[in-house]
Amino acid sequence: MKNITKSIIALFAVVALSCTVEDVQDRPVIQGIETPELVAPQNDKLYTLVEDNADNVAERFVWSAATYGGDVEIGYKIMIDVKGGDFTKAIELGGTAGATQIEVSVKTLNQAVVELGGVAGVASSFDVKVISSLAGAEKMTSAKPLSILVNSYTGLIAYPFTDWYLIGAAVQGGWDNNADTNHQPMFRITSAANKYSFTGYFGAGNFKLISKKGSWDFQLGRASATAIEVNGNAGEFTIATAGYYKFTFDSTALTYTLVPYTGTTTKIFTTVGIIGSSTAGGWNASTALTKSTFDAHSWTLGVSILNDGEAKFRANNLWDDSWGGKTAFSGGGTGDNIPVAKSKYVIYFNDLDGSYLMIPNQE
Known part of the structure; x- marks a missing residue:
């Protein structure tokens, strides 16, 4: 019987190759006749996950084979969603070819549980399904989901840094310290956690910095011509003439510089995107950033999932202008691939000097 089936499939292949454009709609399409269903683990199994065991196997999911009326290799994906979800925003746990x-x-x-809204230390219910696929046939999904209970850990990656955001009449966002306002952060160009730099456009007026958007509690500002202060009511820096400046400070030595930027600012890019093995498009397609309306050289990307891997930035979806760095989270100025650990990030990029800031552990 199996040989007869193979012969029929081979005949279909010959017919398909001999068809013209006009009769493409008459080509045979294999239709699924039995959906894949999970058979292990048992329903409502509880998983208490521990970060120290991150690389261990949590579970081996097993399912019955889908059938498409022929001896063909079928692809499978295991998907997880919130309890009662419609799987339109489900997350893939893994896939196979035939197995x-x-x-x-x-x-x-x-x-996956963290991305779906699971609370660390609280057992929450999730649904798991199998999706099968085959070229030329419709995907088939498990008729009934398997429910599991997962007690997750935070999944946060270590980020031992303080971020500083420019605020004031001379900078993007003005004096509004609302958490949703798109204030420009400082970059850490070196590996030192206390040295910050930003090169970009400043309007005429005053500014200072805050460490947490939406709060005035922790401010950094001008103490003298060369010194900064960090307190609840820090002094203000003054920009007399609008233009491009380079602003740096050392939060340990409490010193700063604010000087005109002498490099070129006339090269304006249409698009800048992030690309790499850690991004949704891999190394094949960039994920576009949003250009600032205040400074044409500043770019941002809202909360986005990045995977373990590497990344770079490039302009206009080409490699003529690209930027990288050697350090995670913040850096720039080199052509290296940026190391990335899986998390949700808010991303900032500056095309004047290639500096980047990727803040992890976002909601």
Whole structure:
């Protein structure tokens, strides 16, 4: 019987190759006749995930094979969604080509649960389904989801840095300290956690810095011609003439410089995007950033998921102008691939000097 089936499929292939454009709609399409269904683990199994075991296997999911009426290799994906979800925003736990089981690590399961809104230390319910696919046929999804309970850990990655945001009449966002206002942050160009720099456009007026958007509690400002202060009512820096400036400070030595920028500012890019193995498009497609309306050289990307891997920035979806760095989270000025750990990030980029800031652990 199997040989007869193979012969029929081979005949279909010959017919398909001999068809013209006009009769493409008459080509045979294999239709699914049995959906894949999860058979392990048991329903409502509880997983208490521990960060120290991140690389261990959390579970081996096993399912029955889908059938498409022929001896063909079928692709499968395991998807997880919130309890009762419609799987339109489900997260993939892994996939196979032909095999009907897959091992999912503690880290992968935990990250998916965190992204779906799971609360660390609280057992929450989630639904898991299998999706099968085959070229020329409709995808088939499990008729019934398998429910699991997951007690996750935070999944936050270590980020031992203080970020500083420009605020005031001379900078983007003005004096509004609302958490949703798109204030320009300072970059850490070196590996030192206390040295900050920003090169960009400043309007005429005053400014200072805050460490947390939406709060005036922790401010950094001018103490003298060369010194800064950090307190609840810090002094203001003054820009007499609008233009491009380079502003740097050392939060340990409490010193700063504010000087006119002498490099070129006339090269304006249409688009700048992030690309790499950690991004949604891999190395094949950039994810576009948003250009600032205040400074044409400043770019941002709202809360976005990046995976373990690497990334770079490039302009106009080409490699003629690209930027990278050697350090995670913040850096710039080199052509290296930026190391990235899986998390949700808010991303800032400056095309004047290639500086970047990628703040992890976002909601």
